[in-house]
Amino acid sequence: MIHAENLTKRFGDLTAVDHVSLDVREGEVFGFLGPNGAGKTTTVRMLSGLISKSAGSAVVAGCEVGKEADALRLREQIGILPENVGLYEGSSAYENLEYFGQLHRMDPTALRSNIERLLRTMDLWEKKDVRVETFSKGMKQKLAIARTLVHDPVLLFLDEPTANLDPEAAKMVRETILALRRERRTIFLNTHNLDEAQRVCDRVGILRTRLLTVGSPRELEAGLHGRRTVVRLERATETLARAVQDRIGPRPVEVSGDRLLIDVEDPDRENPEIAAAIVAAGGRILELTQPSASLEEVYLKLVHEGAAGS
Amino acid sequence: MRLSQAWVVARHELRQLRQRRGILVGLIAFPVGVGLGFPALVDLQLVPHGGPDPGSWAPMYLNAFAFWFVIGAASLPTTIASYSIVGEKVSKSLEPLLATPTTDGEILLGKALGALLPTLFAMWLGAALYQGLIDVGTVGAFGYLYYPNWQMAVELFVAAPLVALVAIEASVIISSRVTDFRSAQQYASVLLLPMIIIYVAAEIVLPLNAVNLLLLSGIFALVALALYRVSLRAFRRDEILTRWK
Numbered sequence: 205m206i207h208a209e210n211l212t213k214r215f216g217d218l219t220a221v222d223h224v225s226l227d228v229r230e231g232e233v234f235g236f237l238g239p240n241g242a243g244k245t246t247t248v249r250m251l252s253g254l255i256s257k258s259a260g261s262a263v264v265a266g267c268e269v270g271k272e273a274d275a276l277r278l279r280e281q282i283g284i285l286p287e288n289v290g291l292y293e294g295s296s297a298y299e300n301l302e303y304f305g306q307l308h309r310m311d312p313t314a315l316r317s318n319i320e321r322l323l324r325t326m327d328l329w330e331k332k333d334v335r336v337e338t339f340s341k342g343m344k345q346k347l348a349i350a351r352t353l354v355h356d357p358v359l360l361f362l363d364e365p366t367a368n369l370d371p372e373a374a375k376m377v378r379e380t381i382l383a384l385r386r387e388r389r390t391i392f393l394n395t396h397n398l399d400e401a402q403r404v405c406d407r408v409g410i411l412r413t414r415l416l417t418v419g420s421p422r423e424l425e426a427g428l429h430g431r432r433t434v435v436r437l438e439r440a441t442e443t444l445a446r447a448v449q450d451r452i453g454p455r456p457v458e459v460s461g462d463r464l465l466i467d468v469e470d471p472d473r474e475n476p477e478i479a480a481a482i483v484a485a486g487g488r489i490l491e492l493t494q495p496s497a498s499l500e501e502v503y504l505k506l507v508h509e510g511a512a513g514s
Numbered sequence: 515m516r517l518s519q520a521w522v523v524a525r526h527e528l529r530q531l532r533q534r535r536g537i538l539v540g541l542i543a544f545p546v547g548v549g550l551g552f553p554a555l556v557d558l559q560l561v562p563h564g565g566p567d568p569g570s571w572a573p574m575y576l577n578a579f580a581f582w583f584v585i586g587a588a589s590l591p592t593t594i595a596s597y598s599i600v601g602e603k604v605s606k607s608l609e610p611l612l613a614t615p616t617t618d619g620e621i622l623l624g625k626a627l628g629a630l631l632p633t634l635f636a637m638w639l640g641a642a643l644y645q646g647l648i649d650v651g652t653v654g655a656f657g658y659l660y661y662p663n664w665q666m667a668v669e670l671f672v673a674a675p676l677v678a679l680v681a682i683e684a685s686v687i688i689s690s691r692v693t694d695f696r697s698a699q700q701y702a703s704v705l706l707l708p709m710i711i712i713y714v715a716a717e718i719v720l721p722l723n724a725v726n727l728l729l730l731s732g733i734f735a736l737v738a739l740a741l742y743r744v745s746l747r748a749f750r751r752d753e754i755l756t757r758w759k
């Protein structure tokens with residue numbers, strides 16, 4: 205759905221986005237993580253053809269980004285929720301959606317039914333004729349999401365949809381995103397909320413001007429420390445450590461308090477062997493776990509390395 | 515350029531206008547004021563008490579007064595256009611608008627129509643009032659109906675639309691550089707200066723007859739053409755999202 209190669213944006217001397225290459229598949233929710241100023245918004249604006257790119261290429265929804273002939277067709281197929289919702293505050297919820305449907309040249313009957321369906325899903329139908337300026341932030345955000353959906357886009361760009369919302373409103377919006385994911389819409393989600401990324405994204409990319417890594421939240425978590433099995437024992441000893449090494453081969457095994465910390469390659473194959481070796485050597489296992497780093501740890505580590513590297 | 519797409523934008527602009535009471539008041543007050551005020555002056559004061567043979571000297575006044583409909587066409591749309599653009603800037607609604615399958619030119623044309631149509635409508639309505647009342651008050655003294663005439667026709671259908679277009683284009687350019695409505699208005703008010711100069715000059719060197727008005731309109735048309743290019747450049751989406759403050 206999105207294929208970008210070496211996408212780069214420079215503002216004068218400042219390189220805001222540097223050689224970003226990524227792929228987003230149809231039907232997936234792709235989280236784009238990064239600290240303030242990482243270039244998330246700039247990337248989205250480039251991918252949606254709102255601003256020009258300095259270098260690189262991208263194909264989005266079958267349209268070549270930056271090609272004049274593809275520009276309108278690209279914008280027909282995507283929906284963008286910008287950082288600032290930018291609703292017409294003096295107009296009603298209905299009028300806001302209607303205007304955007306008309307700009308997308310929708311058939312009036314289809315538009316009317318889409319607006320009703322969306323406003324009902326967002327719990328805003330009762331307020332359809334109320335001026336937007338009286339809405340709460342969460343309601344405005346939901347209305348803005350409805351606006352990005354009014355023309356049934358195949359691809360959605362959501363730029364920090366839960367930023368500046370109170371926890372309840374953020375939850376409301378997150379549930380909306382999850383519902384869209386169930387409809388198998390492709391979503392490109394900018395966020396710096398890691399918890400949110402973990403909960404709603406199939407894959408995430410971490411950006412700090414350059415793209416630092418891409419993978420599913422699980423892959424990223426597993427990738428940080430390599431894999432490690434932790435065995436809590438009644439008493440951990442060097443004898444038990446050696447017994448484990450004899451069984452699974454020369455691996456780093458560390459004794460730490462009442463625990464053995466063992467680096468493993470294939471936990472599903474090796475963990476039963478580890479347990480058997482310990483039991484055979486007379487050890488008593490209280491707990492055997494495979495802890496992983498949180499996405500937050502991965503994020504912080506990469507972002508700091510990225511800062512040190514640049 | 516798809517006119518239907520520009521028309522969607524224009525309709526939205528006209529709907530937004532209903533929410534801006536200050537602009538609406540101006541749109542009504544100006545033509546009604548000019549359309550009632552000048553006839554009152556002419557019919558009740560100048561013609562009955564201004565001296566013998568009004569048919570020989572009164573038309574000069576009438577032509578000067580009628581030029582106010584051109585001045586109005588230069589001033590009213592600046593408020594509408596600056597409000598429309600600066601307003602979207604403040605509410606950050608330009609980005610979602612630019613994300614729709616609408617070209618920059620279509621958005622600009624829509625906004626221009628949204629300012630031009632109500633202005634012309636107001637001017638024409640005021641002018642109808644003005645001409646009717648003048649005719650009623652002067653037909654006895656002149657012995658013929660002064661209006662409609664070519665001078666007024668050129669003014670309303672050639673000069674006023676062109677001047678309004680210039681004013682709108684200038685407002686677009688100004689609005690791209692400023693962040694609040696008040697300063698947009700202040701810069702735009704400078705536009706009135708040449709209008710006032712023409713008005714004053716009319717008394718001395720350049721009688722505002724149909725021919726001279728056509729010549730003036732030619733100049734307006736050239737300025738409109740030049741500003742069209744500049745305003746289109748100021749309104750490129752890349753520019754709006756990355757350079758506009």
Ligand SMILES: Nc1ncnc2c1ncn2[C@@H]1O[C@H](COP(=O)(O)OP(=O)(O)OP(=O)(O)O)[C@@H](O)[C@H]1O
Pocket residue numbers: 215218219220238239240241242243244245246247287396755756757
């Ligand atoms: N129009 C512009 N002119 C100059 N520099 C810009 C412009 N827009 C963005 N930048 C710079 O580009 C960099 C990336 O900005 P961008 O808004 O894409 O970051 P972001 O990841 O969206 O940040 P945030 O989380 O704060 O929204 C920043 O250093 C920013 O200052």
Ligand SMILES: [Mg+2]
Pocket residue numbers: 244245246287363
């Ligand atoms: Mg951003």
